[in-house]
Amino acid sequence: MKPLPIRPRRNRRSEALRGLCRETVLRPEDLIYPLFVHEGDEDETIASMPGCRRWSPAGLLEEIGCAVEAGIGAVALFPRVEESLKSPGGEESYNPAGLIPRIVSAIKERYPEVAVITDVALDPYSSEGHDGIVQRGPRGEVRVLNDATVETLCRQALCQARAGSDLVAPSDMMDGRVAAIRATLDGEGFTETGILAYSAKYASAFYGPFRGALESAPKEGDKKSYQMDPANAREALWEAELDAGEGADMLMVKPAGAYLDIIWRIRQSTHLPVAAYQVSGEYLMIRAAAAAGWLAEAAAIEESLIAIKRAGADMILSYFAREAAERLR
Numbered sequence: 555m556k557p558l559p560i561r562p563r564r565n566r567r568s569e570a571l572r573g574l575c576r577e578t579v580l581r582p583e584d585l586i587y588p589l590f591v592h593e594g595d596e597d598e599t600i601a602s603m604p605g606c607r608r609w610s611p612a613g614l615l616e617e618i619g620c621a622v623e624a625g626i627g628a629v630a631l632f633p634r635v636e637e638s639l640k641s642p643g644g645e646e647s648y649n650p651a652g653l654i655p656r657i658v659s660a661i662k663e664r665y666p667e668v669a670v671i672t673d674v675a676l677d678p679y680s681s682e683g684h685d686g687i688v689q690r691g692p693r694g695e696v697r698v699l700n701d702a703t704v705e706t707l708c709r710q711a712l713c714q715a716r717a718g719s720d721l722v723a724p725s726d727m728m729d730g731r732v733a734a735i736r737a738t739l740d741g742e743g744f745t746e747t748g749i750l751a752y753s754a755k756y757a758s759a760f761y762g763p764f765r766g767a768l769e770s771a772p773k774e775g776d777k778k779s780y781q782m783d784p785a786n787a788r789e790a791l792w793e794a795e796l797d798a799g800e801g802a803d804m805l806m807v808k809p810a811g812a813y814l815d816i817i818w819r820i821r822q823s824t825h826l827p828v829a830a831y832q833v834s835g836e837y838l839m840i841r842a843a844a845a846a847g848w849l850a851e852a853a854a855i856e857e858s859l860i861a862i863k864r865a866g867a868d869m870i871l872s873y874f875a876r877e878a879a880e881r882l883r
Contacts (some may be wrong), residue, residue, distance in 0.1 A: 556880050578864040580856070582625030582879035583861035586829070586871040589614060590767050591657055592634040602766030603834055604841055607872055608634055611657055615664055617876075624879035628669035630723065630871055631657060634769060635678045643687060644676035648709035655717035662718040671750060673715040674707050674724040674735070685726040685774040685780065696775035699792065704731045708738040710786060715744040723806070725752040727780040733800035751802035754790035757781035760809045760835030767834070787816060789828065794820045807867070809833040811858060814865040821866025832858065838871045852881060 558695045565575045592598065596830040600606050633653045639646040646652055655674055657804050661670050666796055675685045681715055682688040686703030688696055703726065711722040722739075732751050739747050757778045764770040782789060794805050803826065807817045810830035821828050840858065844851030855874045862870050872878065 562754040568729060577840045578860055580860055580863050580878075583627055584863060584869055585626055585859075585875040585879055586628045586630055586869055587618075587621050587626050587869050587875040588630045588632060588831075588873060589617065590632050590634060590652065593636060593653055600763075600767045601875065602763035603838060604845070605828075606767065606837075608767060609661065613881050614657065615660060618661060618665055618668060621879070622665060622668060624876055626875055626879050627667070627832050628671060628720075628869075629661070630671040630673065632673055632764075632767075633657075633678050634767070637681075637769075640679055640681040642681055644679035644706055644710075647676055647679040647706065648713040650713055650716065652713075655713055658714065658717040658719050669720045669722040670718065671720040671723050674711050674722050674731075674742045676703065676706060676710075676716070677772075682774070684775075685777065686728060689810060696772075698780055700728050700730075703728050704734045707731050710739055711735045712742055712744070715739055715742075719747065721748040721750045721804070723750040723752065725755060725806075725808075727752065727755050727782070730800070732797045732802050736801035748803040750802065750804040750806060751795040751797040751804040752808055752831075753794040753802070754782050754807045754820065756784050756809065756815070758784065758809050758812070758815065758835070760812065760832065760833045762832035763838050775818050784812075787819060790816045791819055791823055794824060798824055798826055802827055804869075806833040809836060810838045810870065811869070814861060817862065817865040817867050827868040828866055829869045829871065830862050830865070832862060832870060832872040832874070834873065840874075856881070 566572055591614050594610050597610050598608040631654060632685055632828050657670050658670050677683055677685045683867045684698050686698040689699050714722050732749055735749060797805060803817050805820060807813055808831035810832045817830050840854050845848040855878055859870055859878060
C-alpha cells in the first residue's frame with residue numbers, strides 16, 4: 555500500500571484550528587511599558603524615537619491610565635535629568651525629593667495595582683554619562699569604578715524602595731551589585747521589594763535612540779568594560795547564575811531581538827522568571843520601515859513580540875506595549 559501523505563496543513567486551515575494549535579500566546583499581562591519622564595510641565599516629542607514621548611509628571615499619570623485600561627499591569631520608569639543636577643558621583647540618584655521618588659509615590663497613590671519598576675544605574679544622573687563613577691587613568695582614559703559605584707547604587711535602590719517601587723532594576727552591570735542591593739534593602743526592612751536584574755546586558759549598537767531620549771550618552775569612552783561582549787553566550791549564563799545566587803527575583807536579557815538565543819539559554823538554565831527588553835533601536839527599525847511603507851506595522855510588532863515570548867521570555871519590556879496590548883484585547 556502506498557504510504558498516506560502526512561498533511562500538517564490540516565491543523566492550519568482555519569483560524570479556529572490555528573488557535574487550538576497555537577503554542578505561544580502573547581497577552582497584555584506579559585508586557586511592561588517603559589516610560590520616559592522629565593520635570594517639565596509639557597510632554598515632549600522625542601526626535602530619536604518617533605511615537606514616544608518624554609512625559610511630564612501629569613502626562614505620565616494619564617498615559618499609565620490608558621495603559622491600565624489596555625490591560626498592562628507594569629511600567630518601567632526612566633528619567634531625563636536636568637544637566638544642572640548631574641554630577642560625577644550621581645548624587646541626585648538617591649535624592650528622596652528627586653524626580654523618580656516623587657513619580658513613584660504619585661503612581662502608587664493613583665494606581666496602587668500597577669507594578670512600578672525603577673532603573674538602578676547612574677547614567678541619567680552622571681555628568682560623565684556612564685552607568686558608574688568614573689576615574690581617569692594615568693593617560694586620561696575612562697575607568698568605571700566597580701565597588702564605589704555599587705555603594706551609590708545601594709543608596710539609589712533604597713531611595714526608590716522607600717518611595718514605593720515594587721521592583722528595583724539594576725541595569726549597570728557592576729559586579730556584586732545584586733547581593734549588595736539585596737542586603738541593603740533587607741537591612742532596612744524592604745524585604746518585599748524585588749530585584750529585576752539586568753543579568754545579560756550587552757554593549758549593543760541598538761541603544762542609540764534611548765540615549766537620545768534621556769540625553770545620557772557617555773561624554774567619553776564607551777561601556778564595553780562593563781556591558782557584555784555581543785560575541786559571548788556562555789558568559790551570559792555565568793552572569794545570570796551569579797545574579798540568581800545573589801538574590802535576584804527576575805533576570806533580564808537586553809536587547810531582545812538580536813539575542814533570542816540568549817533568552818532561550820537562560821530560560822533553560824533557571825527557574826526564575828526571565829524578562830527581555832525590546833530596545834529603542836529595535837523599536838525604531840520597525841517604526842521607520844513601516845513609515846516608509848516597507849512593513850505592515852501592526853503585524854511586524856506582534857510578530858517581533860511573539861518571537862521574544864517564543865524564545866522563553868516570561869515578560870517583555872517594549873515601547874510598543876500600550877498599542878500592542880490594545881490590539882490584543
